[in-house]
Amino acid sequence: MTxxxxxxxxxxxxxxxxxxxxISHRLALVGAIMITLLAxxxxxxxxLLPYDxxxxxxxxxxxxxxxxxxxxxxxxxxxxxxARLLMAGRISLMVGVxxxxxxxxxxxxxxxxxxxxxxLIGAVLMxxxxxxxxxxxxxxxxxxxxLLKPTPGMIVVIIALTKWxxxxxxxxxxxxxxxxxxxxxxSRMLGLSSAHIMFREILPNAMGPIIVAASLTxxxxxxxxxxxxxxxxxxxxxxxxWGNMLNGAQQYLASAPWLAIIPGAAITLAVTSFNFIGDxxxxxxxxxxxxx
Amino acid sequence: xxxxxxxxxVQSLVLLVIVSxxxxxxxxxxxxxxxxxxxxxxxxxxxxxxxxxxxxxxxQPVWVRYLDWAWKLVHGDWGVSLRDGTPVLTVIARHxxxxxxxxxxxxxxxxxxxxxxxxxxxxxxxxxFDYAATIGAMxxxxxxxFWFGLVGIYVFSLKLGWLPAGNMYSIGDGSVLDYLHHLxxxxxxLSLVHVAVWSRYMRAAMLDSxxxxxxxxxxxxxxxxxxxxxxxxxxxxxxxxxTLAGVQLPSILTGALVTETVFTWPGMGRLFxxxxxxxxxxxxxxxxxxxAIVVILGNLxxxxxxxxxxxxxxxx
Numbered sequence: 001m002t003x004x005x006x007x008x009x010x011x012x013x014x015x016x017x018x019x020x021x022x023i024s025h026r027l028a029l030v031g032a033i034m035i036t037l038l039a040x041x042x043x044x045x046x047x048l049l050p051y052d053x054x055x056x057x058x059x060x061x062x063x064x065x066x067x068x069x070x071x072x073x074x075x076x077x078x079x080x081x082x083a084r085l086l087m088a089g090r091i092s093l094m095v096g097v098x099x100x101x102x103x104x105x106x107x108x109x110x111x112x113x114x115x116x117x118x119x120l121i122g123a124v125l126m127x128x129x130x131x132x133x134x135x136x137x138x139x140x141x142x143x144x145x146x147l148l149k150p151t152p153g154m155i156v157v158i159i160a161l162t163k164w165x166x167x168x169x170x171x172x173x174x175x176x177x178x179x180x181x182x183x184x185x186x187s188r189m190l191g192l193s194s195a196h197i198m199f200r201e202i203l204p205n206a207m208g209p210i211i212v213a214a215s216l217t218x219x220x221x222x223x224x225x226x227x228x229x230x231x232x233x234x235x236x237x238x239x240x241x242w243g244n245m246l247n248g249a250q251q252y253l254a255s256a257p258w259l260a261i262i263p264g265a266a267i268t269l270a271v272t273s274f275n276f277i278g279d280x281x282x283x284x285x286x287x288x289x290x291x292x
Numbered sequence: 293x294x295x296x297x298x299x300x301x302v303q304s305l306v307l308l309v310i311v312s313x314x315x316x317x318x319x320x321x322x323x324x325x326x327x328x329x330x331x332x333x334x335x336x337x338x339x340x341x342x343x344x345x346x347x348x349x350x351x352q353p354v355w356v357r358y359l360d361w362a363w364k365l366v367h368g369d370w371g372v373s374l375r376d377g378t379p380v381l382t383v384i385a386r387h388x389x390x391x392x393x394x395x396x397x398x399x400x401x402x403x404x405x406x407x408x409x410x411x412x413x414x415x416x417x418x419x420x421f422d423y424a425a426t427i428g429a430m431x432x433x434x435x436x437x438f439w440f441g442l443v444g445i446y447v448f449s450l451k452l453g454w455l456p457a458g459n460m461y462s463i464g465d466g467s468v469l470d471y472l473h474h475l476x477x478x479x480x481x482l483s484l485v486h487v488a489v490w491s492r493y494m495r496a497a498m499l500d501s502x503x504x505x506x507x508x509x510x511x512x513x514x515x516x517x518x519x520x521x522x523x524x525x526x527x528x529x530x531x532x533x534x535t536l537a538g539v540q541l542p543s544i545l546t547g548a549l550v551t552e553t554v555f556t557w558p559g560m561g562r563l564f565x566x567x568x569x570x571x572x573x574x575x576x577x578x579x580x581x582x583x584a585i586v587v588i589l590g591n592l593x594x595x596x597x598x599x600x601x602x603x604x605x606x607x608x
Contacts, residue, residue: 027427131310134584136542138549139564143319143576146568219434226436227550231565243436250442250554254450261446264439271434279430 028280031273038270042089051080053087054238062256073258076248081258085266088240093270095156095241096222102160103221104167104214108203111171116179116198126172129165137162138227145233155234159221167213174206208285215281219274226267242267296599304592311584312365316358319577365581371574375567380578384560390460391559393471394552395544398479399537402486407533409487410494411526414502425495429488441481441554448477458556478555482548486540493536497529504528531602538594541587 046053050069057078065073065081072081114125132140144158178184179202187201222242228234229243237244242263249260336344345351352360364370370380413422449457455477456462461470501507502525510520549561556562560579567575 027430127306127310128314130307131314134307134311134542134587135315135580136545136549136583136587139545139580139583140318142549142564142568143580146571146576147319223434223436227438230436230438231550231553233568246439246442250445253442253446257446257450260439260442264436264442267439268431268435271436272431275430275434 025280025283027276028284031276031280034269035273035277038089038266038273039093042086042093045086046083046090049080049083049086051083053079053083053240055079055083062252064256065258065262072262073256075245075259076252076256081245081262084240084245085242085262088242088245088263089266089270091152091235091239092222092225092242092267095152095159095225095235096218096270096274098156099159099163099221099225100214100218102156103164103217104210106160107164107167107213108171108210110164111168112175112198112203112206114168115172115175116194116202118176122172125168129168129172132162132165135162137224141224141228142231142233145228150233150236152235152239155225155228159224163217163221163224167210167217170209170213171206174209175202178202178205212278212282212285215274215278219271219278222267222271222274242270293599297596300592300595304588307588308585311588312362312581313358315577315580315584316361317354319573319580320354320357370578370581373567373575374572375570375575380574383563383575384578384582387558387560387563390557391548391552391561393460393475394478394482394557394559395548397475398482398486399544401479401483402490403533403537405483406487406490407494407530409491411498411521411529413491413495414498414529415521417499422495425491429492432484432488435484437481437485437550438554440484441478441551444477444481445554458554460558478551478557481555482544482551486544489540489543490533490536494529494533497532498525501525501528531598534598534601535594538591541590542583545583545586 057074059078061074061076061078063070063074063078065071067073070080070082072085075081075084110125110129114122140162141158144161145155148154148158175198184197184201187197192201225234225241226243226246229241230246232244232247235241235244245263246260249256249263252259368381370384372379373383409425413425416422445457448455456474457477460474462474507520507524510524511517545561548559549564551557552559552561553565560583564576564579566572567579
């Protein structure tokens with residue numbers, strides 16, 4: 001067994017075909033660099049700025065960008081927009097990534113079980129997926145966020161609850177086609193348990209599409225958090241998030257347009273980056289999926 | 293064909309039942325629930341709450357309550373709005389026209405622009421236009437609709453003063469022209485994402501059919517290039533687009549909620565948002581169910597149309 005499993009030629013991960021194609025996909029690289037810079041800024045930035053994100057200064061309300069050391073201006077309470085933007089970035093990126101992890105794990109579990117078992121269990125699981133997909137996600141998320149207590153953790157759960165279906169569909173289709181392959185028959189003949197076959201033998205072969213879907217899910221989760229926080233049902237102030245910084249910005253659109261423009265630009269930047277990365281990964285991992 | 297239709301119909305009905313279960317479970321099992329509206333009233337004693345529970349049938353098992361609710365739903369009794377006692381279906385009907393107007397016009401824009409961009413991208417593959425369309429589409433998919441709306445209001449209403457910043461018509465006016473004037477900005481904003489999706493799918497579908505044998509045959513016969521493109525390639529590429537139109541319904545409704553909120557457009561999305569603010573659960577539930585039904589119907593209609601147009605499915 002061990003002799004057969006010996007690697008053909010030891011290559012470093014960055015020398016592999018996948019990595020080469022990823023790097024050659026310049027947009028993906030741009031996305032990766034942008035998101036790294038953004039994450040670094042959000043992690044390190046707040047301690048470098050002279051203002052705290054919660055510091056209220058009523059004498060400095062509505063200061064436009066580049067007023068003194070308020071590089072991005074101040075909000076209606078005189079809080080520094082730059083400090084709030086970076087703190088909000090921590091929350092928004094964290095919510096996006098955690099919601100992606102949760103929905104990917106849940107979707108993968110459902111997909112693997114439905115695809116491998118098939119039959120009644122598979123049918124029930126996949127019809128449930130169809131059922132969840134029939135609800136426009138923001139309607140569902142808003143209804144849940146309005147009824148439940150909108151703590152950041154709960155927002156993550158709620159977003160994951162409306163984003164797990166796509167992964168489930170992708171994994172189910174992949175597992176269904178993989179389970180008739182020789183290596184699966186061989187594992188079954190060796191007497192391995194179903195759980196072992198599902199998660200140790202089949203799942204690693206379906207990782208490509210899962211990774212691509214996951215990177216695109218981060219983008220959508222960040223957008224969804226922004227939508228519900230903008231509408232006032234997401235992350236609650238004084239905790240800042242990119243979405244809730246825009247909540248209320250509409251009424252000051254004429255006098256303080258930077259309040260609307262800056263957080264929106266941050267959201268667009270982050271979401272674009274994840275979309276670029278997802279697209280690059282799709283090319284690199286040779287996944288043919290939907291084009292969205 | 294009949295078997296196909298019957299099969300799809302049964303599938304849709306099953307899905308409808310599943311959707312109703314999901315909707316009911318989510319909204320009825322949540323802490324608080326229908327009684328939360330009375331929770332803030334200090335004049336209510338525990339006895340009153342118990343009596344209310346009895347009256348509303350809340351002490352019965354969940355499945356009995358679900359069947360009761362579903363039975364009423366099928367018979368058109370969707371409950372009444374807690375705000376003013378109007379039947380939920382009437383409230384929805386009142387807001388439906390505004391949403392249809394907005395969704396309809398933005399869908400027309402999206403299909404027209406998306407199809408054109410998709411065709412041009414495919415025929416001029418790897419050209420500057422193609423790259424610009426690819427990157428543009430990805431950025432368009434990343435812009436939050438509400439932010440695009442706010443920027444649109446800032447530029448076109450506040451700075452240039454060309455277009456109104458919200459509402460469906462001006463008070464005291466109400467001419468067709470006035471409606472159109474108010475429609476331009478929200479429908480353009482709502483269509484942005486969909487132009488992006490449509491153009492990407494159209495490009496892929498075009499590239500799929502450009503390399504088909506029947507295109508080579510037509511070319512070998514000496515058919516004019518333009519005729520090949522319009523008749524053979526575009527014609528076939530439009531087929532998957534019909535399915536896409538059905539699949540896109542949920543996201544159009546989603547976009548409509550955000551767009552309607554930003555532009556104070558009196559449609560279903562705005563109604564949903566306002567009803568949440570008033571804890572008007574019957575209306576919230578009604579809109580959730582209504583939109584899910586619309587989505588299922590949309591997918592069903594798209595499948596049927598594809599079957600009617602595509603002989604490969606019809607004759608199978």
